[in-house]
Amino acid sequence: MAKAWAIFGSVSSLTIAAVLVGAILLDPSDWPAQIRDFTERQGVADTGAINLVSSIYLGYRAYDTLGETIVLLLGVLGTLGLVHVGEQFTGGAVRKSLRTDFLNVASGKLGPIVLVFGFYVMFFGHVSPGGGFQGGVVFASGLVFLAMGSRDAVYSPLVRSSFLHRLEGLAFLLLLLAAIIGVFTNVGLFGNLARQLGLPPAYFIVLLNILIGLKVGSSLGLLCLILLEKAR
Amino acid sequence: MIETFILIERILVGAIFLTGFGSVIFDSNLVKKIIGLSLLNSAVVILFVLEGSRIGENTPILEPGIENVVDPLPQALVLTAIVIGVCVTAFALALARHLYISTGTFDIDRIRSQVHDEN
Numbered sequence: 001m002a003k004a005w006a007i008f009g010s011v012s013s014l015t016i017a018a019v020l021v022g023a024i025l026l027d028p029s030d031w032p033a034q035i036r037d038f039t040e041r042q043g044v045a046d047t048g049a050i051n052l053v054s055s056i057y058l059g060y061r062a063y064d065t066l067g068e069t070i071v072l073l074l075g076v077l078g079t080l081g082l083v084h085v086g087e088q089f090t091g092g093a094v095r096k097s098l099r100t101d102f103l104n105v106a107s108g109k110l111g112p113i114v115l116v117f118g119f120y121v122m123f124f125g126h127v128s129p130g131g132g133f134q135g136g137v138v139f140a141s142g143l144v145f146l147a148m149g150s151r152d153a154v155y156s157p158l159v160r161s162s163f164l165h166r167l168e169g170l171a172f173l174l175l176l177l178a179a180i181i182g183v184f185t186n187v188g189l190f191g192n193l194a195r196q197l198g199l200p201p202a203y204f205i206v207l208l209n210i211l212i213g214l215k216v217g218s219s220l221g222l223l224c225l226i227l228l229e230k231a232r
Numbered sequence: 233m234i235e236t237f238i239l240i241e242r243i244l245v246g247a248i249f250l251t252g253f254g255s256v257i258f259d260s261n262l263v264k265k266i267i268g269l270s271l272l273n274s275a276v277v278i279l280f281v282l283e284g285s286r287i288g289e290n291t292p293i294l295e296p297g298i299e300n301v302v303d304p305l306p307q308a309l310v311l312t313a314i315v316i317g318v319c320v321t322a323f324a325l326a327l328a329r330h331l332y333i334s335t336g337t338f339d340i341d342r343i344r345s346q347v348h349d350e351n
Contacts, residue, residue, distance in 0.1 A: 040294070043294070
């Protein structure tokens, strides 16, 4: 009897979801073009970034980016806390490694190349597809490569959890400073400081991209290393 | 009226969304439910980018000579949504791992019966 109710509930919730999704998807209204026209005209002059997506999330709406780095920070802290509570139950976790020598050698040697690519995506996020978040994720995958390629005694200093914690905290602190300095120099929160100093405004976008990329990369890298049980 | 091409793409996105939703409801393995959550997130991201692409033709990178770009605003908005989806998936996987360590199984029915027996 309980099983019949469960199946009835599941099927009815799926049909309700299908009706709601269908109502959204069969909407024939036009997509408004004002934002596209505005950023196409003003985006490069206001923020200095050719990549219009970067000009939106680092220039016009940089405050949302700050909120989202806070969400990432809290998510990583919550997951770390949960993993540590789980380890108290077993006194160290089950360790099953499916590593072969080829995997170690290949991923260890590829690690620095992936890190360089991550930095490229971070630095050039304002003129090509990419940016802080994308570069940060590639940076995190480079850290996972380095950790997978390490043997039991030899660890690259980049994948120590103390280093990644400090890098994440430092990048977040510098991001907050970059946001707040604008308030004291009469430009407003997240105002473009480079214009004050006489530099092209793209310098500020590049700085924000680098800080966001380092923060996201160290956060996600630390998260992946702890879930893979390779963090030292 | 909507053109058929956009309609077909929207129906495919709806299919991905309903697949993820059905996986969260009907599957009894915790890891498959988490995969369903990730599918839900991906479907919404693709829908935003798809809708923004209706009004232009080129990628929104203004190299000299490029005009008539697609709408860059939905792409900037879903960037945040992707990162939040990663955080939610990571937290859900940590919870599933904790459940596995405590109860020894990923199956939600056996976990529920174990919790009922302990109470």
